Amino acid sequence: MVIAVTLIVSFAIRLTGDPAVMLAQGAGSVTEADLERIREALGLNQSFLAQYIGFLQGLVVGDFGRSFMGGTPVSDLIGRALPATLALAFASLFLSIVISIPLGIKAAVSRGRWPDQMIRIFSLIGLSFPNFWLAIMLVLVLSITFNLLPPSGMEGFSSFIMPAATMGIILTATNVRLVRTTMLDTLRSQYIMVARAKGLSNTVVLYKHALRNCSIPLITYFGLQFGGLLGGIVVVERVFNWPGLGTLAFEAVSARDYPVLQGVITVLSLMIISINLLVDIAYGLVDPRVRKE
Amino acid sequence: MTTTPALSVRSLSVNFGSNQVVKNLSFDVYPGKTTAIVGESGSGKSVTSLAIMRLVEYMNAEITSGTIRFYSDANDAQPQDLTQLSDKAMRKIRGKDIAMIFQEPMTSLNPVYTIGDQITEVLVLHEKLTKEAARVEAVKLLKLVRLADAEALLKRYPHQLSGGMRQRVMIAMALACRPKVLVADEPTTALDVTIQAQILTIMRDLQQELGMAVIFITHDMGVVAEMADQVVVMRHGEKVEEASVEEIFARAQHPYTQALLAAVPKLGSMQGEALPRMDPLVVLDGNIARTLGESRQQDTARIDAASVVEVENLVTRFDIRKGFFGGISHRVHAVENVSFNIFPGETLALVGESGSGKSTIGRTIQQLQESTSGTIRFGGRAVADMSRAEKMRLRQEVQYIFQDPFASLDPRKTVGFSIAEPIRTHGLLHGSKAIRQRVNQLLERVGLSADQAERYPHEFSGGQRQRVCIARALASKPKLIIADEALSALDVSIQAQIIHLLMELQQDEGLAYLFISHDMAVVEKMSHRVAVLHLGQVVELGERRAVFDSPQHSYTRKLLSAVPVADPTQRRERVLLQGDILSPIRKVGDEPQHLPLIQVATGHFVAQEESGAERLAS
16 A cells, blocks of 8 residues: 555656755756766666665665755654644544534535535535635635634644644535435434433434444545545645644645655655554544454 | 323424425324324335434435424423424433433444443433433433343343344333323334233333323334324325324225235134134225235145155254354354154144244255254155265255345346246246246236336335246246245335235245245244244144134244234233243353154154243353
């Protein structure tokens, strides 16, 4: 899995052009000999396969190589950016789960009546926002017009609000619908009627008996969503100038900084794989039928 | 007898939107007594039970008028009217004073919580017990419903329990707060007869012990005769008759009740008769119960002719793979060494409980399922030796009717198309006009009209759909029809009509039936010979009269004694049948012992019983 991803990325990135040319830019007149020297210093004169094998050898011992720009070890760059991205990703996912579960349940319970209609309309609007547009609008209103929140950077809690809200709102729009559908299915079950017949309150019936049964499809979906979330974060990080993997990747692409980009992609794919593993573990926790005898 | 009822329903009406499903219903139920509400599908009996619990509001239905008075004791001068209570006040009564048992034990327990969690929940809620005290009480309750090993059971999840055990857990849960009124909605319908007998006995004993008033909702007149004191008969949302159980069975007043009772097959009604008997149908014509047709003997079996099908030492097993590498750890021994034959015009019944392998035998004969070993012969030729063309022809001669007529018809095709399909597939007729004529003729043959060919399955009722399935089966002019629980999903009056139709077709076309069923009373009515299956093996095989009148194998006797008889005067103190249904799943290498069949009379074979020591070991 990791091999497949890194191989494709390493290959594709080399189609974008020669990094030596980028490096040499701004240095005034450059001769072909200068370029050749740069290539040799960066190891770009070797064949693609040799470069890739070199990258893999480094990977095994946790060495991602050095950035073409300034020579900082890639692992240092990632080490600085990763916590920022993870913090943002989990904050968005958490925000979306916390909002979408009660709203989705409310929509399911009041199916066809006005709360349901309202929630579905808002969800449709949320689905129609492009994330960068929402991000820019938030900056425009909350930072520039009312000057309530810092427009960019990562300093303190207040700087989290806008980026997390941008991602969170868009995730919530889909999640609400998902929660609503799975909840409607679950509420039709006989054991829900049995729970009501016991005299349990609505809250206990919905949040104890129904929600845990909904959680299998929900966990599956939230896990899948995490991958998409990491993709979307690149754009949002850019808008808010968030010092995370997205910004790092963006800069690496602009500069054709192969080692950095390869490193970022490898880390992202490792994260997606581990999320899938966590999802499988979570199944066992919520559903006794999945557990081994 | 107390004169104060526990619950008194007056002029109750329930609506689904503008559709009134319960109309002006009144009845009482007294402490320690059982009022049964009987009716066929659509009679509003289940909605009534949910209305008493005020659960209809969660199904988008509402109580539009009437009162439901609940008397907390015999001196209660101011009973609460449940229809007027707030949701909060109602929740205090639900599960505490009035509890309910539902039909489907497989789905009525929450799969993600332990049995213990689900029982203690009620006790903590209503009795304000601590967790620990509730646990102690839960153990007592599980013992009350006669579940062994109650302590360990608390920690188990519903999927680890059999249907019968789950229903007992459900009863324990309902009885947790010693309710005054118990509403039981078809509590045993989904269970095997021996398990049903256990559950009914437990319910009756506990009712005596706790002095509960029980509202028992059912479609099964046999269960009514066993359980009820008072009977309310419902039809299309209205009460058509109410009387004591003895009155209803002896002197039913309303023609609907009369027709309903006439349709119920009664176990033992064929005693002494050699052949199946086709009884006249009692149908409701307006408001008069009319008798159609005459009683006649079904002398159709041609036992001198060659068998239609012969099954010899049939074995069908399924592998169960476990673990990452998928090694076979267990096997389902669905069919073990089964042999029988069917003559033209004969009905052979395969009876047994879940896991007895009866359906697998049917599927194996129809080549829907591969056998592990053994021979199946049609017209003397083994299926294994047949060419593809011969096997194709066999599919024409053997037809299958399934339990669920809706699921076995394509919802997007007209029934005419579905009936014509086998005619086209086997190239029996050519030209659309000829095919259409044949379809029309088949529809009329099964009691439908030719102009219904253009309609879709959802436009038909359950009984009509089963008729369409029979028409489709007849389309390819089969010699053998395998009817796999084909009557089980139907209301009794419809069931009687389909039995009538099947027997008529047998008489006219000389059809042989392999009749797979768990319903002993229907089997008694219809079949010439009976094979009783247990754990994939035939334990008794013989003429129906021999098997039913003098059952030899202990399992056959157990099965027969478990069937509730639709006659309250025959109510007997039943010995409590112990134990769950045994599982046909065994470890690899642990092969079941094949029990040799011994002929006890001409054509009557009985399996040798396993000795006690061997039983314990297995």
